[in-house]
Amino acid sequence: MSERWIGKSVKRVEDFRLLTGRGTFIDDHPPVGNVHHAAIVRSRHAHARILGYDVSKALAADGVVAVITGEDVAKETKPFAVGVTTPVHYYCAATDKARFVGEPVAVVVARDRYLAEDAAELVEVAYEPLPAVIDPEKALEPDAPVLHEKAGTNLAGHRRLVYGDPDRAFREAEVVLRERFRFPKYGSTPIETYGIIARWELDGVCTVWSNFMGPFIMHPLTARVLGLAENKLRFIVPPDIGGSFGIKTSIYPYIALIALASKHAGVPVKWIEDRREHLLASSSGTDRIAYREVAAKTDGTVLGMRFKWLDNVGGYIRSPEPGCSFRPTGNFVGPYRFQHLEVDASVVMTNKSLTGPNRGYACGHLYFETEGMMDRLAEKLGLDPVELRRRNLLRPEQFPYRTPTGGYYDSGDYPATLDKAIGIARYDELRREQAKARAAGRWFGIGVALAVDPSVSNMGYVATALDPQFRAKPEYLPKSGAVDSATIKVDPLGRVTAILGTTPQGQGHQTIVAQIVADELGLTPDDVTVVDEMDTFTRVWSISSGTYSSRFGSVGTSAVALAARKLRAKLVDYAAHLMERPVADVEFRDGAVRPRAGKGPSYSVKDLAGRAHWNTESLPEGMEPGLQATAVFGFTVSKAVDAEDRVNSSNTYGFIAEVMAVEVDRQTAAIRILKYVTVHDAGTIINPMIAEGQIYGGALHGLGGALYEELKYDEDGQFLTGTFMDYLVPTASEAPAEIEIAHVVSPSPLTPLGSKGLGESSSMTVPAVIANAVSDALAPLGLRITELPMTPSSLWHLIRDAQKT
Amino acid sequence: MADVRLTVNGAAREGRCESRKLLVDFLREDLGLTGTHVGCEHGICGACTVLVDGEAARSCLMLAVQADGADITTVEGLMRDGRLHPLQEAFREHHGLQCGFCTPGMLLTALDLLRVNPAPSEDEVREGISAVLCRCTGYHGIVKAVRAAAVALAPKPG
Numbered sequence: 001m002s003e004r005w006i007g008k009s010v011k012r013v014e015d016f017r018l019l020t021g022r023g024t025f026i027d028d029h030p031p032v033g034n035v036h037h038a039a040i041v042r043s044r045h046a047h048a049r050i051l052g053y054d055v056s057k058a059l060a061a062d063g064v065v066a067v068i069t070g071e072d073v074a075k076e077t078k079p080f081a082v083g084v085t086t087p088v089h090y091y092c093a094a095t096d097k098a099r100f101v102g103e104p105v106a107v108v109v110a111r112d113r114y115l116a117e118d119a120a121e122l123v124e125v126a127y128e129p130l131p132a133v134i135d136p137e138k139a140l141e142p143d144a145p146v147l148h149e150k151a152g153t154n155l156a157g158h159r160r161l162v163y164g165d166p167d168r169a170f171r172e173a174e175v176v177l178r179e180r181f182r183f184p185k186y187g188s189t190p191i192e193t194y195g196i197i198a199r200w201e202l203d204g205v206c207t208v209w210s211n212f213m214g215p216f217i218m219h220p221l222t223a224r225v226l227g228l229a230e231n232k233l234r235f236i237v238p239p240d241i242g243g244s245f246g247i248k249t250s251i252y253p254y255i256a257l258i259a260l261a262s263k264h265a266g267v268p269v270k271w272i273e274d275r276r277e278h279l280l281a282s283s284s285g286t287d288r289i290a291y292r293e294v295a296a297k298t299d300g301t302v303l304g305m306r307f308k309w310l311d312n313v314g315g316y317i318r319s320p321e322p323g324c325s326f327r328p329t330g331n332f333v334g335p336y337r338f339q340h341l342e343v344d345a346s347v348v349m350t351n352k353s354l355t356g357p358n359r360g361y362a363c364g365h366l367y368f369e370t371e372g373m374m375d376r377l378a379e380k381l382g383l384d385p386v387e388l389r390r391r392n393l394l395r396p397e398q399f400p401y402r403t404p405t406g407g408y409y410d411s412g413d414y415p416a417t418l419d420k421a422i423g424i425a426r427y428d429e430l431r432r433e434q435a436k437a438r439a440a441g442r443w444f445g446i447g448v449a450l451a452v453d454p455s456v457s458n459m460g461y462v463a464t465a466l467d468p469q470f471r472a473k474p475e476y477l478p479k480s481g482a483v484d485s486a487t488i489k490v491d492p493l494g495r496v497t498a499i500l501g502t503t504p505q506g507q508g509h510q511t512i513v514a515q516i517v518a519d520e521l522g523l524t525p526d527d528v529t530v531v532d533e534m535d536t537f538t539r540v541w542s543i544s545s546g547t548y549s550s551r552f553g554s555v556g557t558s559a560v561a562l563a564a565r566k567l568r569a570k571l572v573d574y575a576a577h578l579m580e581r582p583v584a585d586v587e588f589r590d591g592a593v594r595p596r597a598g599k600g601p602s603y604s605v606k607d608l609a610g611r612a613h614w615n616t617e618s619l620p621e622g623m624e625p626g627l628q629a630t631a632v633f634g635f636t637v638s639k640a641v642d643a644e645d646r647v648n649s650s651n652t653y654g655f656i657a658e659v660m661a662v663e664v665d666r667q668t669a670a671i672r673i674l675k676y677v678t679v680h681d682a683g684t685i686i687n688p689m690i691a692e693g694q695i696y697g698g699a700l701h702g703l704g705g706a707l708y709e710e711l712k713y714d715e716d717g718q719f720l721t722g723t724f725m726d727y728l729v730p731t732a733s734e735a736p737a738e739i740e741i742a743h744v745v746s747p748s749p750l751t752p753l754g755s756k757g758l759g760e761s762s763s764m765t766v767p768a769v770i771a772n773a774v775s776d777a778l779a780p781l782g783l784r785i786t787e788l789p790m791t792p793s794s795l796w797h798l799i800r801d802a803q804k805t
Numbered sequence: 806m807a808d809v810r811l812t813v814n815g816a817a818r819e820g821r822c823e824s825r826k827l828l829v830d831f832l833r834e835d836l837g838l839t840g841t842h843v844g845c846e847h848g849i850c851g852a853c854t855v856l857v858d859g860e861a862a863r864s865c866l867m868l869a870v871q872a873d874g875a876d877i878t879t880v881e882g883l884m885r886d887g888r889l890h891p892l893q894e895a896f897r898e899h900h901g902l903q904c905g906f907c908t909p910g911m912l913l914t915a916l917d918l919l920r921v922n923p924a925p926s927e928d929e930v931r932e933g934i935s936a937v938l939c940r941c942t943g944y945h946g947i948v949k950a951v952r953a954a955a956v957a958l959a960p961k962p963g
Contacts, residue, residue, distance in 0.1 A: 018905025018908055019889060019897060019905070019908060020880065020893070021838070021839070021840015023840075025839075027833075027843070028839035189940060191852050191939070191940055192844070241904060242907075243940050274846055275846060275850070506941045693900045693903055693942060693945075696943030696944075697903065697941045699943055700940075723849065731936075733931045733935045735931075
């Protein structure tokens with residue numbers, strides 16, 4: 001038996017180059033000569049009409065080769081397609097008005113970055129400042145300044161989604177609870193910022209190197225904006241991306257802007273975003289105001305819920321928004337059995353920076369609210385929060401489970417996963433400890449949070465934003481799908497190379513693919529070279545390609561396994577021909593094709609490769625020469641949204657159960673995490689070391705958003721958090737020292753390896769679990785957390801006010 | 806323009822640049838040492854940390870001309886005889902990196918910490934490396950790696 005590699009903590013092949021300073025990140029990349037550098041001029045106003053530009057001084061400055069402004073952008077590009085029918089004209093730079101501080105208004109191209117920045121200061125833009133609005137509720141008031149006159153409203157989109165009969169559920173309820181929540185605007189701030197090199201050639205091909213992470217639907221969108229045929233716009237992504245967490249999805253408008261700058265300058269143009277630009281104008285999740293209602297029976301059975309959301313997408317709605325509201329459509333009900341739900345989702349534009357996917361995309365918001373409501377219900381009914389959840393959890397025999405909103409939960413054992421978390425946390429003991437602590441006057445709290453962890457977005461979910469009547473029109477093209485591809489080839493000496501079109505940002509794809517291929521072909525991971533550099537001219541890709549929505553562990557690994565199996569089948573066919581045996585009499589075992597029974601020669605991969613490449617005459621009649629296989633894996637459960645707004649918005653669904661114990665300091669309001677347990681069911685785990693790394697990283701993103709991070713604005717829309725001194729990223733001293741991690745494995749029946757995604761993981765549960773724990777700690781004061789982040793000062797004020805009353 | 810002569814990873818190097826040029830830009834652009842990364846350009850994220858005369862320094866807060874005559878160590882200089890430094894080895898062993906972008910600054914900061922405090926406690930490691938921001942790992946693997954490296958680098962008894 002050859003060794004199995006799936007399930008082992010194989011050390012990463014990526015590490016050697018990254019540890020020795022030999023990675024290839026976008027700013028290290030010298031793909032072409034004569035590269036010039038861009039500096040972007042940005043709006044200082046939150047809301048202002050642009051009256052004109054004077055670029056003469058900038059053009060005369062040392063080293064400057066071109067300056068482009070919003071006028072060029074308006075003349076030579078189209079606005080980006082947006083995910084709603086409201087007429088919002090979103091160009092790659094401001095054309096008529098600036099709608100948030102930091103919005104690009106001009107680009108200067110010069111011999112080096114220093115000179116470009118010098119000249120950027122000489123660009124004069126005449127503005128007529130306009131009143132600004134940053135609060136999504138105020139933005140919907142009748143006298144609010146309107147950002148987009150053509151739209152006539154700041155409401156970019158609104159949907160009321162009804163599943164089951166929520167009105168009846170609320171009528172028949174024995175208990176109804178209501179709460180208002182506020183979720184902050186934060187982004188994962190990868191330490192590598194955006195970077196682009198664009199070369200617009202005279203032959204009409206534009207090549208763009210960038211750290212774009214997908215989805216590659218943005219490629220055709222960008223081609224259309226630039227007026228290029230899709231096969232004349234080449235996107236290349238270097239092998240190393242310095243983190244992303246969803247944020248680098250939203251680099252694509254800058255790709256259009258820098259491509260246009262290259263067209264004007266006649267030279268390749270490079271732009272590396274600086275940190276201030278990143279905080280000002282890259283991307284973040286939405287800030288959301290949520291009104292929640294839950295209807296229940298006195299035994300704790302939840303009958304239904306109502307969600308009312310105002311998601312703040314900033315100055316324009318930028319695709320893939322309004323995913324902020326609809327990405328979790330299939331898992332709106334989370335892990336619970338209730339059937340009746342109303343979702344009233346408003347997507348609002350204000351004078352803040354634009355939003356997009358951020359680790360946990362919309363799920364951090366969703367579970368912060370839902371799990372907060374579950375705790376309120378438990379308190380109201382005098383039930384333990386764990387017991388209340390148990391009474392509502394989906395049962396293992398219900399899987400695969402079709403949710404009322406159209407989700408298709410492929411596998412899981414939610415009660416067992418919760419039990420495991422409770423057991424590891426020694427929950428009952430924690431409760432006894434809490435009783436003692438409370439008696440001693442300490443603020444000690446325990447939080448629980450559960451989440452269905454969706455992976456591999458079905459591109460079709462975005463259409464939930466559109467009215468069913470609009471989707472029913474004959475000219476409307478339904479959307480669905482989530483695919484990935486892989487090619488595996490064997491060279492003449494029997495060496496195996498796997499080629500992917502994914503865009504890893506630290507997730508170790510090369511290592512994981514080597515493990516899978518090694519298992520499928522009876523090799524060791526060292527035998528397999530994995531090439532992972534996306535190039536739209538050479539890779540097999542589709543609109544859903546890329547590395548986002550926890551895709552790789554589910555769809556990417558599936559494509560690799562299928563390609564390896566396809567190749568293996570060819571090796572078996574070929575070897576059977578050489579052995580002059582029926583295919584049924586041979587099998588692939590321990591790295592070679594062997595007779596199923598009895599004696600006879602066996603053929604290793606190396607033997608077969610040599611023969612197949614050097615002597616094509618030896619191939620059976622009709623067999624295609626060459627030893628390679630390409631597989632494109634797609635999910636058949638990816639369907640377009642139906643007329644009742646039901647959609648299976650993701651393809652595989654994991655589960656997370658978490659318990660956290662905290663103590664809030666009575667003097668300083670500082671929160672200390674005493675215990676944190678997280679149990680995940682992501683199906684088959686391919687590399688436990690990498691899985692654990694994802695969980696630790698995801699948890700700290702959730703903690704950052706819950707306690708420290710917020711992109712803040714004053715009432716006039718001026719930006720307050722433009723440096724890492726103001727925007728507080730947790731350091732090692734703030735990170736939890738130990739997370740107790742465990743797994744339950746319910747293999748997915750939909751993927752060849754049984755794996756699901758895990759990348760977003762605890763980023764979506766930590767805001768909920770820590771808010772619940774802190775609420776529990778402060779219960780003696782009658783306080784419950786409704787807003788994040790819980791900075792020491794905000795919590796201190798909250799406590800002081802509660803103590804006064 | 807100013808001449809800059811310095812020692813980088815044990816070799817004498819020189820270049821000519823504007824006096825306003827940052828040390829990190831000089832290392833990356835003029836000397837081709839792209840292992841040192843730029844993360845914030847305002848001295849908080851620590852990705853650009855190098856050793857200047859043996860001590861950790863932000864190469865985004867220093868001008869190249871200020872490093873004239875200095876002895877600089879960058880991440881490219883940590884390997885010995887084609888083998889990873891024990892600290893690099895520990896990062897690999899304990900999954901102390903994911904995307905690898907903060908890693909050069911993290912390694913040099915940790916090296917400086919271990920020079921000053923060869924046997925740090927967990928809290929001391931956390932405080933020591935809090936000069937560098939990492940968004941991938943939650944710092945867990947990094948803390949384990951630095952502590953393991955401290956053991957590996959400790960003088961063997963006898």
